[in-house]
Amino acid sequence: MFVLIQNDPQCPAGSCPELIAAAGFAVQTVAAFANEPFPELAEVTGIIVLGGDMGVHETERFPYLEGVRGFMRRALDAEIPLLGICLGGQLLAQVAGGSVASPSPHGEKGIQRVDLNDRGAADPLFAGLPGSFVTFQLHNDSFTPPGEALLLGSSPACPAQAFRLGRSAYGVQFHPEVDPEIVACWGNLPDPQLDLLTGFLAQKAVFDAASRTILANFVRLAAGLRRP
Template identity: 60%
Template sequence: MFLIVQNDPNCPAGMLNQVLEEARVPYRTVCAFAGDPIPDPSGLTAAVVLGGEMGAHDTERHPHLARVIAFMREAVAAGLPLLGICLGGQLLSHACGGTVSSPSPHGEHGIHHVDLNAAGAADPLFAGVGNPFVTFQLHNDSFTTPPGATLLASSPACPAQTFRLPGRIYGVQFHPEVDRSIVDLWDGFFSPRAEHLSGFIAAEETFNAASRTILANFVSLSLSPAQP
C-alpha cells in the first residue's frame, strides 16, 4: 500500500492523487493532524509526507508531528521509499540529524526556479526534468542536508532544495503536488490576501510538466526493485 501522510487539513495531496490514480497504484491517506494512526512501515510499499503551516519543532502545539517523526525514522531504518514535501522534507531532515531553521533567511513564496547539481541531474527522481525547473514554494523555514545524505538541488534563495538518503528516500523543499485550488486556498490565509495564484497560472504549464514528472518518477521508483 502506498501511504500519504497529511499533516495539515489545508495541505492535501493535490496532483499526487492524480498521478497515483493514473498509475493505478492503490493508496491511502492518513490524516495525522486528526489523530489517525500511522501504519507500520513494514506493511507499506512507499510513503509521502506532506507539508503544513506548522514548523518541524512545533510538537507541543501539534503533537501529531512527534508521531510522524517517529514513523519517518522507522521508515528510513526499514529502507521504505519515502518522499517528504516541504514540512515533510524538514521533518525528514530533522529525523535524520539535519537542522531545521525556523524562521529561516532562505524562505520563498510563489513561483521560483530550482537548479539541479550534477548528482541531481543524474538522479532518477529528476529524469526527464529540465534544469533549472519551475517550482511553487511557500516556506519560511528551511532544512539542511542531513548526515549521510546527498544534496541534489538548490535555488538562489535556498541552498538546500532536495536531498537523497541512501535508497529511495528524498526530502524536497518545494511543492510539486499543488494545483490552482490549493494555491488559491493558501493565498486566502494571508492578510492582506496574497497574490501567488496569478503567477502560478502564468507558469502552470511548465510547473505541471516538471512536477508531474517528479511525482511520477517517485511512484515508479517506489514500485521498482531495490537496488543493491
C-alpha cells in the same frame, strides 16, 4: 499501497492520489493532524509526507508531529521509499540528524526556479527534467540536510532544495503536488493576503510538466525498489 501523510487540513495531497492511482496502486491518506493511525509498513510501497503551516519544532502545539517523526524513522529503518515535501522534507532532515531553521533567511513564495547540481541531474527522481525547472514555493523555514545526505538541488534564495538519503528517501523544499485550488487557498490564508494564483496560472503548464514528472518518477522508483 502508497501512504500520504497529511499534516495540516489546509495542505492536501493535490495531484498525488491521481498520479499514484494512474500507476495502478492503492492510496491511503492518513490525516495525522486528526490522529489517524499509521498503517503497517509491510503493506507500504512508498510514503509521501506533505507540508503544513507549522514548524518541526512546534511539537507542544502540534503533538501529533512526534507520531509522524516516529513513522518516518521506522520507514527509514525499513528502507521504505519516502518523499518529504516542504514540512515533510524538513521533518525528514530533522529525523535523520540534519537541522531546520525556523524562521529561515531562505524563505520563498510563489513560482520559482530550482537548479539541479550534477548529482540531482543524474538522480532518478529528476529523470527527464532539465537542469533548471519551474516549481512552486511557500516556506518560511528551511532544512540543512544531514551530513550523509546527497544535496541534489538549490535555488538562488535557498541553498538546499532537494536531498537524498540512502537509495530512496528524498526531501524537497518545494511543492510539486499543488493545484490551482490549493494555491488559491494558501494565498487567502495570510494577513495580508498574497496573490499567489496569478503567477501560478501563468506558469501552470511548465509547472505541471516538471511536477508530474517528479511525482511519477518517485512512484516508479518506489515500485521498482519494493517489487517482490
